[in-house]
Amino acid sequence: MSERDRQLGPYPEDEHPEMLRRFGPHLAYRQELPPEEAMEAERLVDTHCCFCGQQCGIQLRVRGERVVGFEPRYDFPFNAGKLCPKGIKRYLQNGHPDRLLHAYRRDRSAPSGFRELPYQEAIARVAQEIERIQREHGPDAFAVLSGASLTTEKTYLLGKFARMCLRTANIDYNGRLCMVSAAAGNKKAFGVDRAANPWSDILAAEVVWIAGANVAECAPITTDYVWQARENGGRVIVVDPRLTPIARTCDLFLPIKPGRDVALFNGILHIMIEKDWLDHDFIARHTSGFEQAAANVVEWTPRRTAEVTGIAERAIRQAAEWWGTARTSFLTHARGIEHHSHGVQNVLGAINIVLASGRIGRPGCGYATITGQGNGQGGREHGQKCDQLPGGRDIENEKHRAEVAAIWGIQPGELPRAGVDIYEIFRLVDKGAVRGLLSLCVNPVVSLPDNNFIRRMLDKLEFFACIDFFLSETARFAHIVLPGSLHEEDEGTVTQIEGRVLKINKAVACPGEAREDWRIIQDIAGALGRARGFTFASPREIFDELRAASRGTAYDYSGITYEKIDAQKGVFWPCPSHDPDGNPTDHPGTERLFEPGSWNPIARGSGPFYFPDGKARFHPARYSPPAEEVDGEYPIILTTGRVVSQFLSGNQTRRIGPLVDHDPEPRVEIHPTLAGSLGISDGDWVRVRSRRGECVLRSRVVRTIRPDTVFVPYHWGGRKSANQLTVSAQDPISKIPEYKVCAVRVERAAGPPVELGAREGKG
Amino acid sequence: MASVPSEYEFFIDPGRCIGCQACVQACSECDSHKGQSMIQLDVIDRALSTQTAPVVCMHCESPTCADVCPADAIKRTPDGVVQTARKARCIACNNCVLACPFGVPKMNTRVSLMMKCDLCYDRTSVGRRPMCASVCPSGALHYGRRDEIERLRPASQPVSEFQFGRQTIRTKVNMMVPARAPRAIDVLSGLAGTVVSHELTDSVFAGDLEKNLFVATPGGSDPADRNGG
Numbered sequence: 001m002s003e004r005d006r007q008l009g010p011y012p013e014d015e016h017p018e019m020l021r022r023f024g025p026h027l028a029y030r031q032e033l034p035p036e037e038a039m040e041a042e043r044l045v046d047t048h049c050c051f052c053g054q055q056c057g058i059q060l061r062v063r064g065e066r067v068v069g070f071e072p073r074y075d076f077p078f079n080a081g082k083l084c085p086k087g088i089k090r091y092l093q094n095g096h097p098d099r100l101l102h103a104y105r106r107d108r109s110a111p112s113g114f115r116e117l118p119y120q121e122a123i124a125r126v127a128q129e130i131e132r133i134q135r136e137h138g139p140d141a142f143a144v145l146s147g148a149s150l151t152t153e154k155t156y157l158l159g160k161f162a163r164m165c166l167r168t169a170n171i172d173y174n175g176r177l178c179m180v181s182a183a184a185g186n187k188k189a190f191g192v193d194r195a196a197n198p199w200s201d202i203l204a205a206e207v208v209w210i211a212g213a214n215v216a217e218c219a220p221i222t223t224d225y226v227w228q229a230r231e232n233g234g235r236v237i238v239v240d241p242r243l244t245p246i247a248r249t250c251d252l253f254l255p256i257k258p259g260r261d262v263a264l265f266n267g268i269l270h271i272m273i274e275k276d277w278l279d280h281d282f283i284a285r286h287t288s289g290f291e292q293a294a295a296n297v298v299e300w301t302p303r304r305t306a307e308v309t310g311i312a313e314r315a316i317r318q319a320a321e322w323w324g325t326a327r328t329s330f331l332t333h334a335r336g337i338e339h340h341s342h343g344v345q346n347v348l349g350a351i352n353i354v355l356a357s358g359r360i361g362r363p364g365c366g367y368a369t370i371t372g373q374g375n376g377q378g379g380r381e382h383g384q385k386c387d388q389l390p391g392g393r394d395i396e397n398e399k400h401r402a403e404v405a406a407i408w409g410i411q412p413g414e415l416p417r418a419g420v421d422i423y424e425i426f427r428l429v430d431k432g433a434v435r436g437l438l439s440l441c442v443n444p445v446v447s448l449p450d451n452n453f454i455r456r457m458l459d460k461l462e463f464f465a466c467i468d469f470f471l472s473e474t475a476r477f478a479h480i481v482l483p484g485s486l487h488e489e490d491e492g493t494v495t496q497i498e499g500r501v502l503k504i505n506k507a508v509a510c511p512g513e514a515r516e517d518w519r520i521i522q523d524i525a526g527a528l529g530r531a532r533g534f535t536f537a538s539p540r541e542i543f544d545e546l547r548a549a550s551r552g553t554a555y556d557y558s559g560i561t562y563e564k565i566d567a568q569k570g571v572f573w574p575c576p577s578h579d580p581d582g583n584p585t586d587h588p589g590t591e592r593l594f595e596p597g598s599w600n601p602i603a604r605g606s607g608p609f610y611f612p613d614g615k616a617r618f619h620p621a622r623y624s625p626p627a628e629e630v631d632g633e634y635p636i637i638l639t640t641g642r643v644v645s646q647f648l649s650g651n652q653t654r655r656i657g658p659l660v661d662h663d664p665e666p667r668v669e670i671h672p673t674l675a676g677s678l679g680i681s682d683g684d685w686v687r688v689r690s691r692r693g694e695c696v697l698r699s700r701v702v703r704t705i706r707p708d709t710v711f712v713p714y715h716w717g718g719r720k721s722a723n724q725l726t727v728s729a730q731d732p733i734s735k736i737p738e739y740k741v742c743a744v745r746v747e748r749a750a751g752p753p754v755e756l757g758a759r760e761g762k763g
Numbered sequence: 764m765a766s767v768p769s770e771y772e773f774f775i776d777p778g779r780c781i782g783c784q785a786c787v788q789a790c791s792e793c794d795s796h797k798g799q800s801m802i803q804l805d806v807i808d809r810a811l812s813t814q815t816a817p818v819v820c821m822h823c824e825s826p827t828c829a830d831v832c833p834a835d836a837i838k839r840t841p842d843g844v845v846q847t848a849r850k851a852r853c854i855a856c857n858n859c860v861l862a863c864p865f866g867v868p869k870m871n872t873r874v875s876l877m878m879k880c881d882l883c884y885d886r887t888s889v890g891r892r893p894m895c896a897s898v899c900p901s902g903a904l905h906y907g908r909r910d911e912i913e914r915l916r917p918a919s920q921p922v923s924e925f926q927f928g929r930q931t932i933r934t935k936v937n938m939m940v941p942a943r944a945p946r947a948i949d950v951l952s953g954l955a956g957t958v959v960s961h962e963l964t965d966s967v968f969a970g971d972l973e974k975n976l977f978v979a980t981p982g983g984s985d986p987a988d989r990n991g992g
Contacts (some may be wrong), residue, residue, distance in 0.1 A: 029798060030791070030792070030797060030798045031797065031798040069792055070792065072892070072894075072897040072898055074892075074897070079900075081892070081897045081898065082785075082897070082898055082899065082900045083785060083789070083898040083900065084783050084785050084898075084900050085783055085784045085785045085787075085788040088785060088788040088789050088792065088898060089788055216781035216782075216783065216901065217781070217783070220781060220783050220785070220900035220901065221900045223779075223781055223900055223901040223902075224900060224901055224902045227779055227901065227902060228902070228915065231915060231916055231917060231918060231919075232917075243812075243813065243967060244813065245781040245782060245813045245815075246781070248812060248813050248814060249778060249779075253967060255967055255968050644781075644782075644783045644784070645783075645784065658788055658791065659788075662784055671968065672810070682810065700809070701810060702809060702810055702811075703810065703811050703812075703968075704811075704812065704813055705968075706968050707968055
């Protein structure tokens, strides 16, 4: 290990090259399946994709206890058979040679760095270490990290496990890296956090405004909705620093400088006010705070907006005119405006132009964030966030604490207070306040910003237990690895992009000693001698407790059953079991929020929004520049994002051959003007360096990106990881990291990094 | 014998293609050509644009591939589907590969057999939809009735006549073009024009508004005309 690597933190696979040979990532191809398995499937299982927030319906072809293929699921209304390449090839994760079939303990004397041990011994060891660390350093010294690809049942159980069994305040999840700016902005403006509209409302929109969303690659099925709106006569406005596939054929492209979104929204509101393109009646009857928001945008003249955003003034005026004069519209945004140290302000700025237009809560009039993770919506509702209890409750609200304590059969005083966010948990490791960690469904070594710090912190932990189905880059640091379940090996619910609660069906049993994640959690609780509250026999039983726990809250699932989901092909929450007078009711679910005259448990009839007065809130959306501006030393903006063939940290998709073949490695997208000035040609190896780290990757010289910005996708680990470069600055409200802007310098490299290939080749 | 119902047609709308390769990946899931895709996804010029286009067999009325086959290995079934070469007859001479004006047939040298898109005959001949058009997330590939596509794409029209020099080719598969475009596509004249405009993408990031607005390609303001760079 070099001195530099020691400073940056170790790579366990360097010390144990056998680790990669044993645990991969290896590439699975269909041709490698035994021939008999390619024969006609014995059964088809209706379920959903295991990847993004759209949660497309899919049928899995199953033979015995193995998933052998897929079939389009035409009858599911959201996607009607459509799928992106990830969904089509996801079946290759099943029966994968890298699949963890046993529990493992880290053993430096073992060639692969790990040795198998019996599952029950592994559970006992985890319980011993939790008990020891909490006894010596207090309950908060043991933290839990979780994820938003889990079913809502599992996220509920994990929140309960952390608070009631471990009594630690420190649980947080990878939705912190994804949807939290949108969630915080929505709660501040609407009092509730969910897509306001079903996607079918996009079809009737005269203007579709897409801000910071690479729709074609990150939510491919949504492309069809957007383009169908245009076929119906609508116009599409795309705001992005890159000319993405959806931007290629849009009607107006606003090539914004990364980190300046709030300036654009403020500039649009400024013009709407100037031209009186406002819905005065809606603003007066259904909102508050307009005057303060209006005062805040006085300075955002078209000229200043153009100067700050880098967008031509006339383009800004054109966008404002189309938006201001439309009769119907749909505004949607994603991580492009949310992954900022002022991500919540960006979201509030977007919501301001929606509220000023009055176009929400009606057919063809909508607003939504494009949820990133599979259960990004459900996973942020029921208690795995550090400050939240089930039903979207606030852990610092005494009434909420009492309600949840009653459901769990404990005293409110036994509930911990708010913990800290996922990044802060690692800062607490640095300070010695957190000594132990249990993680499930999260790969922070790849996914957190400035991740050299994360590797050092994982290495520093006294004890780290990781539940996973493959040995992720993060799991390589674990002292104990517990074999969890793949998506197709368990059942439960997820809530997709539109707020539709769906049923994930089990297709096959867990192989080997692997078992369903919720059973593992309960086994740990049992081994700690604290099984009370953790004796569920099925996901359905967990769901029933979750339904009861959500009853009467804004996030009301009480009227949703597995049977109703099957019958209706999804149920939009809120779906209460009882009407406002307390009588049982058979509620169909709520497709569209904020409809005129609609009832919700917060406003109780005084208006459609989820505040006591029923009114939505304008907020002055304050502009601030990114945490790290470019300078002479680091003169180029780096922005990060996804490619269509890979998903999140790649722990699944980097093991699927045909997807890896589509994008074998991350490439640095760079404009020819910038490339020319640096002497870089297409395909050259280039070194991208920030104040935190560097990586050497091949260039892709394209005219589809701003000349002041380079782009690197973040799905890869090790020395190819884009998050070695990114900055750990966070939004003060949502705590989302600023993945979308940091300062780098770029230079031509002599050749590939020596490590490349040895580290993660075809293995 | 099973055949493809005449009311179902295949429509390609390359302007909608997002390059995701869902069609390619789904095609390779077909049991008759396991692990191998019969679809070519063309990247037009990535340095200039994200534009891509899927190429499937057009299923010609008078297939050139069959015309030039010395072994009579390529058959067009009465429902208009041009089948992949029959293994017993194909001599792997490559004539079809060279002659097809759309560049569709591929020679599988491992088994010495020409293979091409057969419109997922195992699916479509029993009333199911082909894999690629089932999964295509953006509607660049669509399989359905003509009245359906007319309702879904009011600004476009399906065209199934192609002029290659003096050769006129009529196809079973339709290409979606702007509603006011000619009823036949003159392929050679298209080759002379610019596929992707440099100036357009350059001006976008230079803040040049006139070209920054993606509204004005010559020929009209129909949505299907507004294909930018």
